Amino acid sequence: MEKNLNMREVARQANVSVATVSRALRSPDKVAAPTVARVQAAAESLGYVYNATAGDILKGRSTVIGLLVPAVGNALFGETLHGIQDVALAAGYSVIQGTTRYNETSEAMLVDSMLQRRVHALILTGMTYNMEARIQRLASEAGLRVVVVWEKPVKGKSISYVGFDNRDAARRMTEHLVDLGHHRIGLIAGPYSRVGRARCRLEGYRDALQGAGIPFDPDLVIERHPDLLDGREAMEALMALPERPSAVFATSDLLAIGALKAARSLGLSVPGDVSVSGFDDLDVVAYMNPPLTTMRVDAYRIGQLAAQVAIEPAGNPARHYCLDSDLVLRGSVGPCPKGT
Amino acid sequence: MEKNLNMREVARQANVSVATVSRALRSPDKVAAPTVARVQAAAESLGYVYNATAGDILKGRSTVIGLLVPAVGNALFGETLHGIQDVALAAGYSVIQGTTRYNETSEAMLVDSMLQRRVHALILTGMTYNMEARIQRLASEAGLRVVVVWEKPVKGKSISYVGFDNRDAARRMTEHLVDLGHHRIGLIAGPYSRVGRARCRLEGYRDALQGAGIPFDPDLVIERHPDLLDGREAMEALMALPERPSAVFATSDLLAIGALKAARSLGLSVPGDVSVSGFDDLDVVAYMNPPLTTMRVDAYRIGQLAAQVAIEPAGNPARHYCLDSDLVLRGSVGPCPKGT
DNA sequence: ATGAAAGCGCTAACAG
């Protein structure tokens, strides 16, 4: 009989008005204890389930958060999602999720559908494609909270950020390779022409080279979508260079896994012939052969903070969190082989 | 200016009634073309965004689907999610997602929050824990569509299934190992005491042994949650057995990746000393060293079908799809070494 | 402490 009944039926059963049912169920402190008990008993016996949608519409603001990610399998997925979900659920929020697959049309459709649901907030993994202007406008004018995660905070915007310094992290990884004697260092970069995070990592790489007095060689940089096959192909291209790099920094673990595979196929030992490092510290990279040296951030924490920021009232100011990142040393990086 | 205005304001701007706005925007064929144009222009100029929530509440049925998965990183994630999303989005549905992490409390909370949103359908990855009775009841009485994916259809229920024959697939994988001469075959199984899918795979393993006249040895079976560390530990336990198996079938790729790592740590070559096979065909397993022999299903298709079934009207009958699965031969499985 | 009434943004009869 759990046929989606409403408060009116509970009210009838408990011999009170709908208003009292609403109060008893949602703010019990405003109702006499025995009444609360009676209402709860009635609701229980009827199998009543609160209709969050109806509540939302009346209050004008919803308790739904929209989450947009470029791809599943990315670092965001996993721990960040868990962090978001844990905080959201505890606060009575639901998360509606969408994957853009680096596709403008998908992204636009997803954003539209989320706005149609009147999401209270949008959590994004970076400002991508052509949405930036629109999102900005929504954040400043329509009272929509927008939280960008995995990017370094940009001050002075109406948008919140929960991330870390991608540029600095990439610089530190590159310096680590330089310190081991590498001076020809390949970079398999993410889509830096469109994704800020990827661009920052490229810049961090350049910072490190510059700091070490190594000239920047554009031939050593390949721009790819962060996935396995792209990493493999990029690595093959890098290894086919006349003077091939002795180390390759892939700015995403997926790319690095692909690169490892390419090295293996080419009969190159890692790190004997060529070092490979990644970025994100996906769970699986510790299980690779060799295990991957990578850059780790507290993805769960990013998720928690993002959700906290997201569920704040619309009028609240934007928040800016910048977390630390840690270099995780594993077996895929070694000293530069002699004579290179 | 995009301050969440409503149809009334569009109506005023276009000099029509709200009802006409509603019709012009949602079913333009019922309105005169010039009026439609005028309304659309008004909506456009005001930056009006349709409020799907308000529409849902009135119609009594929502255009939201709830998706419950045990863990991100699982095979379901990735392609199945994409399949669901593509179909849902095209039909104007949103997906609210929740990860249970094999935790009863999380699962119960997530289901509650989805019911509070009056989701039109629930897509589940198996009937887990104590929810089964409740879900059954909701499906049959409350007009909620329930779709279980990745499980073999069970006839005669009010619940839809989109899956494949896990038992048969596991049997075929085990037979493949038997055919290569293995007769002591370890099984790293999923949580079969609670998850039907995992139980079926265990049964398929037993079917194959029985078919080959190999006695079942419970010491060779280890039950674990499908994740990397569990796979590693289980493999270590299996390899420490007095008479260790010459092949290990891990019923999830994550477990298999862990097993590969364990073998490497123990100095065992795969497949020289021990063969390892997985299940799911996660993208990454083709990139392992050695690449993993595994069982693949069309996860994207499962997602598409699941969403199609989910968005059917509540009164429609349950659907049952059983897809094929394919053995994917890669390098992690070889013939049984002599003398074992 | 509780009830009556108004109304959130939209849709679905029913008239005209």
Next chain:
DNA sequence: CTGTTAGCGCTTTCAT
């Protein structure tokens, strides 16, 4: 073809 009216399930004044 378009406007009027009623109302979805809930919350929130405002009385009592």
